[in-house]
Structures are given as structure tokens and as C-alpha cells.
Amino acid sequence: MNTSYFPCAGSRAFHAPTRREFVYGMGASLGSVALTSLMAAEAKGPLAPKAQQVPAKAKNCIFLMMEGGPSHIDCFDPKPMLEKLHLKEFTKEGKMKSAMESGKRYYVKSPFKFAQHGQSGAWMSEPWQHLSGVADELCFFRGCQVDSVNHPTAMYQMNCGNRFGGDPAIGSWVTYGLGSVNQDLPGFIVLPEISYPQGGSANWGNGYLPAQFQGTPLRPKGSPILDLRPPQGITPEHQRANLNLLAKLNAKHAEEHPWHDELKARMNNYELAFRMQTQVPETLDLSAEDEKTKSMYGIGNDATDAFGRKCLLARKLVEKGVRFVQLYAGTWDSHDYIERAHGNLIRQVDQPIAALIKDLKQRGLLDDTLIVWCGEFGRTPDNGVRGGTAYGRDHNPKAMTVWFAGGGVKAGHTIGSTDDRGMEAIEEIHHVRDVHVTLLRLLGLDDNKLTFYHAGRFKQLSQFGGQVIEKLIA
Amino acid sequence: MNKKLTPLILLGIATVLPARGQNTDAELLFVRRIAPLFHEKCLACHGNDEAEIKGGLDMRTLASTLKGGDSEKPGFIAGKPEESPLYLASLRTHDDWEPMPPKEADKLYAEQLSWIKDWITAGAPWPDEAKRSVIAKTHAEKWSAEDGMTVKVTGALSPEWANRRYKPEALWGYQTVRKPVLSAQSSVHPIDALLAVKDPAPAADARTFIRRATYDLTGLPPTPEEIAAFESDLLDEADKSDAYRKLIDRLLDSPHYGERMARHWLDVVRYADSSGFANDYERGNAWRYRDYVVRSFNADRPYDQFIKEQIAGDEMAETNREQRTENSELLIATGFLRMGPWELTGMEVAKIARQRFLDDVTNSVGESFLAHSLQCARCHDHKFDPIPTHDYYSMQACFGTTQLAEQPAPFLKAENTAGFEEKKYLEVRRIEHMAMLESLDQKMLANAEAWYAEKKLDRKDWDAAVASARAFIEQGGKMKKGRSFTGIFETARSTMQKKNLPEDQYPPKLVGFEPEDYGNERVARKGLERLKWELERYEPFAFSVYNGRTPQLVSVYQPIRMPQDRMTSGELEQTAILGGGDPFSPTKPVKPGVLSVLGSAEFPDGIEGRRTTLANWIANKDNPLTTRAIVNRLWLWHFGQAIAGNPNNFGSTGKRPTHPELLDWLAATLVEKNWSIKEMHRVIMMSEAYRRSSAIQNSKLSREEAEKSYAVFKPRRLMAEELRDTMLSVTGELNPTLGGIPNRPEINIEVAMQPRQVMGTFASAWVPNAKPEQRHRRSLYALKIRGVRDPFMEVFNEPAPDFSCEARVVSTVTPQVFSLFNGQASYDRALALANRVLKEKPANVITRVFQLTYGRSPTTEEKAICKAHWQQMEQKQANVVIASHKPPLSVKRDAVEENTGEKFSFQEKLPGYAEFVPDLQPADCDARTRALADVCLVLMNSNEFSYLY
Secondary structure: OOOOOOOOOOOOOOOOOOHHHHHHOOOHHHHOHHHHHHHHHHOOOOOOOOOOOOOOOOOEEEEEEEEOOOOHHHOOOOOOHHHHHOOOEEEOOOOOOOHHHOOEEEEOOOOOOEEEEOOOOEEEEOOOOOHHHHHHHEEEEOOEEOOOOOHHHHHHHHHHOOOOOOOOOHHHHHHHHHOOOOOOOOOEEEEOOOOEOOOHHHHHOOOOOOHHHOOEEOOOOOOOOOOOOOOOOOOHHHHHHHHHHHHHHHHHHHHHOOOOOHHHHHHHHHHHHHHHHHHHHHHHOOOOOOHHHHHHOOOOOOOOHHHHHHHHHHHHHHHOOOOEEEEEEEOOOOOOOHHHHHHHHHHHHHHHHHHHHHHHHHOOOHHHEEEEEEOOOEEOOEEEOOOOOOOOOOEEOOOOOEEEEEOOEOOOEEEOEEOOOOOOEEEOOEEHHHHHHHHHHHOOOOOOOOOEEEOOEEEOOOOOOOOOOHHHEO | OOEEEOOEOOOOOOOOOOOOOOOOHHHHHHHHHHHHHHHHHOOOOOOOOHHHOHHHOOOOOHHHHHHOOOOOOOOOOOOOHHHOHHHHHHHOOOOOOOOOOOOHHHOOOHHHHHHHHHHHHOOOOOOOHHHHHHHHHHHHHHHHHHHOEOOOOOOOOOHHHHOOOEOHHHHHHHEOOOOOOOOOOOOOOHHHHHHOOOOOOOEOOHHHHHHHHHHHHHOOOOOHHHHHHHHHHHHHOOOHHHHHHHHHHHHHHOOHHHHHHHHHHHHHHOOOOEOOOOOOOEOOOHHHHHHHHHHHHHOOOOHHHHHHHHHHHHHHHHOOOOOHHHHHHHHHHHHHHHOOOOOOOOOOOHHHHHHHHHHHHHHHHHHHHHOOOOHHHOOOOOOOOOOOHHHHHHHHHOOOOEEEEEEEOOOOOOOOOOOHHHHHHHHHHHHHHHHHHHHHHHHHHHHHHHHHHHHOOOOHHHHHHHHHHHHHHHOOOOOOOOOOOOOHHHHHHHHHHHOOOOHHHOOOOOOOOOHHHHHHHHHHHHHHHHHHHHHHHHOOEEEEEEEOOEOOOOOOOOOOOOOOOOOOOOEOOOOEEEHHHOOOOEEEEOOOOOOHHHEEEOOOOOOOOHHHHHHHHHOOOOOHHHHHHHHHHHHHHHHOOOOEOOOOOOOOOOOOEOOHHHHHHHHHHHHHOOOOHHHHHHHHHOOHHHHEOOOOOOOOOOHHHHHHOOOOOOOEEOOHHHHHHHHHHHHOOOEOOOOOOOEOOOOOHHHHOOOEEEOOEEOOOOOOOOOHHHHOEOHHHEOOEOOEOOHHHHHOOOOOOOOOOOOOOOOOOHHHHHHHHHOHHHHHHHHHHHHHHHHHOOOOHHHHHHHHHHOOOOOHHHHHHHHHHHHHHHHHHHOOOOOOOOOOOEEEEEEEOOOOOOEEEEEEEOHHHOOOOOOOOHHHOOHHHHHHHHHHHHHHHOHHHHEEO
């Protein structure tokens, strides 16, 4: 049966499904793991699973993108020194100064208390009440640095390796390299906020890779996939009738152009799309989950409902064989009021993320799944005077915390460190490209082998090559 | 004119030194092969940068190589390649040694591996520098003859790079264009003579040909009447060529020709109506550049002039200052230089943003006009092509005094300035934002009083400050024409601040704000800022450049105007080679220059005239890259495959031309025809090759081979824009007006209303134009915002405007079905077509639908099944209830406020929808029409509709 979500031109023979298959067979391919893997074995399209390039534990990735720049200083990297420096003024010098950083500045202490958690003694601020319970599953990395102080360029760099946009996103590279187990769903799914981030959908674009590897956003409101259903009033039966006429006209045209093999792929696509109209909403339906699970994720609770749904859906998607799921939460761009803004934001994601880790673990999926948590940069220990004192922080490309959990990472460790104010990384310093290379390695891909020829050279996620951060790997 | 173009000639080295002493073969091998190989493949990580030697292995000297690296084993063991880490790592198959070089793309070829093996086997001699230099000189001529050419360039970073050898075929692009000599007597078209196709397919039938030609030259389908006329012409004319010629002339004269060519050119230059990045501000007057391109093609502006205007139009205007209006065209043309995404926010370092512009424009000129990507030479001498980084920065120096500004440029008669009255909707928004800020100001003033009461502080000073602020603002204050807002609260507060009072003695900023106040304040304040860019649309300004010193910009939050003191104020940039491409690491200063592989040009010393010199050098008939680049594109636009397969990259990593002689013949012919693009269409389209059928019949060739050899014509799917324009065209809804401010068709409503973060706020919703005729313009004119892509266009492979698109890709993905089969626009077009045909009362309805969509009559069988479907659907449609959709006059936006981290929502008013006239609605049509629309929807989704043969 032809079941690729994104079949490639002329990849497989056309098979007109019988009416019976439409009535009874629709959900089957999504509902059964056995069947899914059976089909995967037969699949030959661009999304067909491919062997890992290097041995690795993780098979899937859930990427938690805290868009806006979460503050390491108020989350996972305590700086007691700032208690002493609080509100002390100074002026920043240097050629790399943007307008944002110029003028008088003052230090800001974290409004949150910190404590160590788990056997590993991981530092977390007070609002992380649930994540602290799974501290020993996490591997914190405090040495990451990026190039840009501006949101969209830093977002592009974190997501696509290149500050200027237009390059393929990590999820696109990963599905390009590994394919995807489930041929009925996209291999790279994005769960954005209702409001798209700065830089827009280019954050999950396929760039120069083939369109099959583009991130597909499942929209939190309205139709999850655009135009998934015809206008209101058009029934599936009505559409089936139109499709039948289409099939007849296309069949006749194909007969006259027997050498033109693209035609078949295009015809198959219409049948697949028709099936997906029913299948996708079924996949996204969380109502079948038991109440205990839902409340574990914080679904139904106002603060945690939205991100809780995303996390639960992410687990379902990974279970169904989707290779790469990226979740957005934000915006963490707290220039003025860290306590209020970060406090609220942490509460919105804390319980859902902890639930996701526990849930994956109890289902035996955590070993196969790499979880990454990060923003596009960290935040400064100080703030600028903009019409009065406000306890917030500016953008900081020189220090941030990225954490990993799941397959292949050195859980229960904190790697690298920042200076006593959290201004810059000072130990185990790595450019974000090394984080990318490491992420690929954890998924069984070698950045230097995962290349695509475009505009005169072989391009790769890290741009020019990078280094695996061995200390992050178990 | 002070310039020289020296297309490549083979360089031999004249001096032959007598051999001094005897050198072993292995020594020669080292000098000739091993040393350059180490330089190219190893030293980047193993010696060039002493501070960062990878794996501890330094390969700069024999001693250090023998010492080995972290493995503590010598780099090689003389005489024993199979035990030498250097060789084993290069093989990439050994278990103990990591493959080297690490990147798969850099791996050594078999021949290179055999050199290493032979050299180690022969004892691995490593002659010293002096001896190497003698050996190199002694054998230069012989090796040169055997190994390919060296190329003379300026300013290479190392002698190894300067002296490296190129296979002549890798340098094809730089070689002089040589027009092949063809038999004068032959009646065979030169293109066909040069293609020399074996076993060609017969000519396509008349209908297929006119469809092909009409889409190629206008991007629109031929009407049934045009098809019939051409069919009869082709039968009647004694000389068939006349019928073809007449058709081609008619199409070239169509104003839609310019629109079609503009679509191609705008793909190359990355046209968009917004700046991208954080703010994605609208580029209000970019549309005038888009229309300049349309006009240029329609007027058949000679291509050399087209180049010069886009690179140096403003300089040309300077020499001709009296003709202000005519000069508008020249200023508009330079919009080309600014087509890349660009902005400068307060969060960015100005110098870095400036460098982004310089890098962007340097590469863009290279790719667009010279088919040469230059960015590879930004950090080092080009890895594959004879482009030293010195050339890159010399080209960049041509733009070192180029500054960005929207320049005054009166509207031309040829420009379409209709529809400016839509400005009123922006005014409504402006007033609304002002009102919001005023009400928040009142709220803060009230909150301030409450604040004083709560703190039990004396408010005498505050009240005085408020009173004086109120008086100041009532007299006009700092507000410029109502385009920005400074409130009483803010003014009073700043008075208090200036008194150096402690912060807790006067109210904090945004005092007493509720979460939604923060949001509303941002939306209004940033909204006013964004309006400044949108209002630029109706102003007689060109998106342009000027020459001068680089002004000290901190941020750009409104359109830029040219400063009065442009020649005296700011930094006079001294372009230099930048270490690692970093603007804070200048090394050697460079002067304006051109690609030294092709000669040199003499540039003026001052601020002005640099780009004119560059443009003249590019648009020179002897520049082999320029002429080949454009004819190669033209060929691609007609045949769906280029002669040189990477139209933006003629360098050695680009695909070699499949028919180099043909490419040269076309390039030479372009110059002979005075750079006339229209003449080139005539030449190309009158060839047999262009007329050929797509059908593979009884051929021994595979389809791919037949297409590649031009034995058949390669079919293609309609481009995204062609698909939409065709649907509008067959329903009769298409408004064929040329040019003007961008229009806003209806796009998927969820995308239109999708909240989108821009810096500090949310971009406004996509509100379509009020009237159908405004919406139903050609896709070329649709407002193109980098952050909001029309999903219909996107799924059908419209390129994103980040990179130059050298050729469209065609992929078949499921979301295309969702868009085309389920989308509201398709339903609207299907209904409009059904309504059109039924209103025309044709003899046979189904026949007319087929003629309009396919350009032919249905077969008896097709007619029967479509008729049956129509009847069947009429019964179904009788029971379908479709509500008319009401345009939303406001939309509720949900978001997370950045100050509070809390959810907040606001109502965005959509004044543009107030006078919205919807397209024909199902509720306005009877079941019979709606049922015929089902047939139309199917036809518009069918393969025959989408493919061109």
C-alpha cells in the first residue's frame, strides 16, 4: 500500500484503494506500530528510514526551543556573586557594543533561590519544582556560545546553523540523514506557539534540501495542517466522487503520456491526502489518553495546559515513529521583569517537561529519544538603564545553558562553566556548531558526512565542520 | 575607457633554469605532488594555525611530521606506507586511524593516494625550501604542459595557491567566447546544427506549441481563440516558419512578456517587499524596482544597459542632474543592490550589519551577472576557482562608499500609481494607535496619582511637571506629523528624572500597568513605527543608494534619507581583506578592483564612480562570464534545463556546459544583436529543438537521455505563479493591469490571521484588497513579505527570497493537494469558471470548460463522464449548505507578553475589510452551477492542467 506522507516522484506503483480500505483501513497504519514498521521496511521514498552513519543510542529527538533567550542565571547557573554586585553600576566598553548595551548598566541578582537536586546535585532555581524531580536524567552544558545578539539571527543559528536564514533546520538535516519510521506522517514536526517566532517559518525550513524534509508545523489553533479539510459542507463522500472523476481523467491522460512518470506520483498524492484528512486528526487527538497521564502533563491547568498538550503530543508522535519533533515556548525575552516573566514562563513548561521525561522513561522510550532544551542565547547578569531601574536582563551570546536528556547523554552531569557573574563561558567553551555536531552524533549522524551540494560547495549543518563535545556523551 | 579585459590565455613560464645536481624521482614527486597536497588538504588543521594544531600533529616540517601527534607514533615510516599513519588515515578504511581529511567531501582521490604511497615507499624525501624552489623552477614548463594551467591572479595569500594548477576544462567560464563557424549555406538553424541531435522527435502539434510558447513568454495560457488562429495559420502558411514567427512576435509584443521575464529575474535577485530578520519592515517602494524590471524587458532594454543601471544607476543620474524625472528610472534600478534581507536594530552591532550588506551585495553581483558565487572567497582564497580573497575584497571595495537611502524620485508616466487611496486604511490604523497611546497615557497619569497616594509622598513637583508637559504637548510637542507619540506621563517623568531625584521618589515607567496594557502599548507604539515604512509605498521615493562616507547609524527604525553632509561626515571606509571575514579583523588594505583572472580595470580614486567602472567592466562585450551567464539563463527559461547546469556558478564546482559551443554561439550572437534579449528569444524559439514534441516514441534512448540531448522537449509543471494566474485567467477574473503598488490577494485565512512576532510586537494581519479586481492581479504583484509566505505559492516551490534562485525545483508533496484540492481559492476559482461558462450559454457546456482549461475539446468519453458527474453532483449539491463567509472586522490575537510572561490577548481591528467585496459565493449560485464547479475543480486539479509539453 502506498503510504508515504510525502512520496517522491514515481517512487512506487499506483494503487487505487478500494472503498473498503477507506472505510475500515484508515486509522490502521497509524494505530499499529507493527504495521508501521512493516511498511517502513518496504518504503523506498526519500523519507524511508536509513541506517545511522555512526553507532548511537538515540533514534528520535525532541527539541524544546525556549524562544527569546532564557536566562541561565535564573534557571540553572546560580551566581551568588550577583548578590554582592546587585545594582552596582558600570559602563560597557568595546567595539562589539550594540545600542542595547551602551550607556550606564547595573548588575541584577537573581530573584530566585537556588538548590541542588538529585544525587547529581544539579543546581536549579526555585520555580523548577517538577524538573528538579528528574534532575539525575539531565546533562547540563554551560559552555555554549553563539555569534549573534539579535533574536532572529540567533534563532536561525540555533535552528539552522547559519545566522542569515535560508539554510535547512536541524530537523531537516536529521530526517534527510535518517529518514523517518512512519511514512504516513512528516518526519520533522514542529509544535509552534500560537504566535510564530521572530524569523518565522524559516526556523523550520528545509533550505536547499528537498521539500520532503521541511518541518511541518502542527498548528495549536484551527486546522493543524493548512487546508487539511475542504471548505465546510463538503463531505468525504462528495470529495470521493470528485476524486473518482479526477482519477479517470488522469488515467486517460497518463495513457497518452506513458513515458511521463511524474504523473503517477502526482496521482498517488491525491489518494494519500484524502486518507490523511482522517488520519491526522486521529493522531492529534489526546482524548484517548487516560486522565492520570493528562494531569501528569498539567493538561487542564491554565498555566501548563498549552505546553502540556505539546509535550504529550510530542511523546505520541515519537511513539508513532516521527523522527524529530520541535516544541516552542516563549517568549523568554525578559528585559525588564525577570521575576514575573521568567517565573511565569518556567511554571508554564516545568511540569510538562518533567512529565515528558518521566512518561518516556516509564514507556522505555527515553533511551531512544534525545531531548534538548535551549534558547537562542543566554542573558546578561546586568541590565541597561532604560528610563528607570527594572530587574531584567539583556541578550547574551557568550553564556547560556543547554541541557540534554535521554539516549546517549551523560545524565546527572554538569559540563562546563561560566564566570562568577555568568557573563561568559570559561570552561569547556564550545561554539553552537559543536552542539549541533554533538546532537547529530548522538543520533548516529556524522556532520562531515551529512552534506548536500548547493551553490558551489558541499554544505553541512555546522557550516564548516565542528567538534563532538565528548564530555556530553555517556 | 580605462579598462582591460584579459580573458584567459594559457600561461607558460618562459624561464628555464638548468638542472643543478641530480634529484630523485621521489624528490620531484614531493615538490610536484606531495607538498601541494599537504598544503591543500592537511595544513589547515596541522600547521597553519600554530595555536590550534589538531591532534598534536604539525605537518609543516619533516621533523615535526616524523614526531607525530597525540598518538605518539611517527606520521609515517619511510619505506613502509602500510605502517604509516599518514597513508592509513588517508585511505579512510583503517580501524585505528580516523579518516583524514575529516570531511567526506575532501577525501583524497585514488591518484592522490598513490602519490603518497609511492613517496613513502621511495623513502619519503623532504627537500628543504631552497632545493624545492629550484626543482619547481627547473620543471615548471614540463609540469605545466602535463598538469594543466596556472592562472595569473592578483594578491593570492600563498605561493602554493597562486601556483596551483587547473584543468583547462574547469576554467571554461573565463575563456574567451569563441563563436563557432558554421556553414553559411546550410539551411539548418545554427542551434540545431550545434545540438546535432540524433533521432529527434517530430515537431509538436500546433496546440502543444502555442501553449508552450505562450507560457514561456507570458506565463499565461493561450485563449481558445488564439489556439484556433494559430492552428489555422500553421495549416495555411506556405512557409510554416512565417506562422511560428508571427506567433513569437505577437507574444514578444505582449505587455505580459515583461511580467514573465521579471518573474525569472526577480527569482535571481531575491525580490521581496520586506526587510526580513527581526522587524521584517515593509520596503514600501521596492515595487518600483519590480516594475522597472518589467518595463526593461518590455522595452527590450539592451542587456548591457540593464546591468549598468542596476549597478550604477544613481551615478549615471548624477551626470545628468537636470532630468529629474527620467533619473527616477535610474535611481529605481539600483534597488537591485539592496534586494537582500537587511536591517539594523539596536540589538545589533552597526559595523557587523554594514558588513552584512557589503558581503551580500558583493556575492549578489557575482551570482546575478557573472554566474560566479564569490562568498567562497570571503575568508580565504577560493578553494576551487582562481578567485583570491584579494579579488573578493577588491570587488567589495567598489561598494565601500555605497550607502543605503530612499531617494526622492518623482513618479514616471510609465508607472502605475493607481490605488493610492488605500492609504486611508493605514490612516485608520494610525489614528487607532494614537488613541490607544493617549488612553494609556491618561491611565498612567491616574495611576501615578494613586502611586503618590499609596507612597504618601508629596506630589507638588510631579503635578507641576505634568502641567508643563501637558502645555508642551498641547502646543504640538515632539510629535512629528502624528507619526510617533510621546505622552504627558513620559514627558513629566523625564522632567523628574532630570532633577536627579532618587528613583523611588517619582513614579516608575509604565506605572500600574496591567498585563494587557503592556501588550497594547507595544502594539500601538511599534505599530506606529511600522506604519512609517508602509506609508512609504505612496511616496515618490526610490529604494536606492548614494555615494558617500558611511554614516554613524545606531539603528534604522524608519526609512533612510540621504544626509546633506554625505561627503564629509562619517567614516570613509578603507576596504581591507578581513581575517576570517570579520569586520573587526582587517588585514591588508585593497583598492576597488575586478576579478583579476579576467584582467583589471582602472578605478577613480574618490568616493564616486566606482560602481560605474565595475558596471562597465561587467557589461563589456568581451567579459565571457557576463554574456554566457545571461544566454544560459535564457536557455533555461525556455528549455527547463540550462546548458551549464548551475546558472549561478560557472566555477569549477558548477556543472560543465553540456554544449559549450552552443553556449558560445549564443553569447556571441547576443553581442551581435546589440544585447537584445527579445532577439535572442526569436533565435532560440525558431529552432527545431524548441519545436520538438515531448513524446518518446520508439526511441532507444531513455527519457532522461532523450531530454538531455534535446531529442525531445522536456515537459514541465506550471510554476506556482503560473498555476494561480492560469486559474484566474480561465475564469475570466484576471485583472491584466501592469505594475503598481503590491496587491494583497486572499491567502489561506489562518495564515492571514496568524500572529507573528516581530521585534517588540506582532506584525499586523494580512488583509486582502477590498475589490476582486484588485485581488485578482498576476501573482507577480502580490505583496511579498519575507516572514509571511503565501502557503499556496510555497508548496508549489516558489523559492524563499533568502538565496538567489538559479532554477526552480519541482517537488511533489502532499500539502500541494491540500492547497489545490481543498483550498478556498480553488473552490472560488472553480465556481467562477462554472458561472462564466453557464453565463456564456455555449452550445456545449462541458466542451467550453475543456477549451478554457485544456485548450482543446473533450473526447466523446470525457464529455460523457464529465456530464454524468455534473448531473450526479447536482443532486448532491442540492443538499449542501454552504454559509457565505463574512469578512472579519477584527481579530483576537493571543500571545505571551514579554514583560510579564503572561498570556494576553488583544483585538486587532481590520479596517481594510470594511469595504470588502467577496468573490462569487456558493450561496449566490444554484446547485447546477455549484455542481459544474465540481467538474471545474477536478479539471483544475488534473495533470493535463498542470503540465506543459
